[in-house]
Amino acid sequence: MxxxxxxxxxxxxxxxxxxxxxxxxxxxxxxxxxxxxxxSAAPPVGTVNFSGKVTCKNAFPAPNNSVPTRVSLDSDEDDGSGPTNNPVNRRATFGPISLDTPLDSPFNLTAEVTCKAPGKQPQTFTRTITLDSLTEGDTVPLNIK
The missing domain is CATH 1.20.5 (Single alpha-helices involved in coiled-coils or other helix-helix interfaces)
Known part of the structure; x- marks a missing residue:
């Protein structure tokens, strides 16, 4: 028991x-x-326009005479690309390229530039640009070297 x-x-x-x-x-x-x-909620996203000047000079030094032919941008929310305008002396303008980007918060924009020298294969170089506090409809000038 x-x-x-x-x-x-x-x-x-x-x-x-x-x-x-x-x-x-x-x-x-x-x-x-x-x-x-x-x-926590994701930051708001909105459309922003990018345009500016681009050069291949610092990316591919002499004697290479490459000129920028295309710019591609990636904001992690969206990506877009466009041809350059009037490439002369390794410099050109581009844009506007419209992208959805984070608004009111910092993010990294990745820019990829395609450069072409006569008789050569195109080459690319990449730059990362930190941006912050953008507003819907902004036009952001970029100079990419």
């Missing part, structure tokens, strides 16, 4: 422990669910 009483008392203690722990466990789970729904 003492074995049976001892076994019953162990079961009884386990039962009481689980009963005591149940409200605590429920509160922890509910708290986790409540805080999971409060994750």
């Amino acid at each position: 003492s074995t049976r009483t001892s076994r019953m008392s162990r079961i009884s203690r386990r039962s009481r422990t689980l009963t005591t722990m149940a409200p605590i466990l429920a509160a922890v789970l509910a708290g986790g669910l409540l805080t999971a729904g409060q994750a």
Whole structure:
């Protein structure tokens, strides 16, 4: 009988422990669910226009006479590209290129420039430009070297 009483008392203690722990466990789970729904929201996104001047001079030094032919931009939200205008003496203008970008928060814009020398294969170089506090509809001037 003492074995049976001892076994019953162990079961009884386990039962009481689980009963005591149940409200605590429920509160922890509910708290986790409540805080999971409060994750930070992504920054707002809007369309911004980029245009400016680009040169291959610093990317591909003499005697290479390459000129910029295309500019591609990537904001991690969107990407776009366009040809350059009037390439002369390793310099050209580009844009406007419209992209969706994060607004009111810092981000890195990746610019890839394609340069072409007569009789050679096109080459590219990449620049990363940190931007911040843009507003929907902004026109951002970029000079890429």
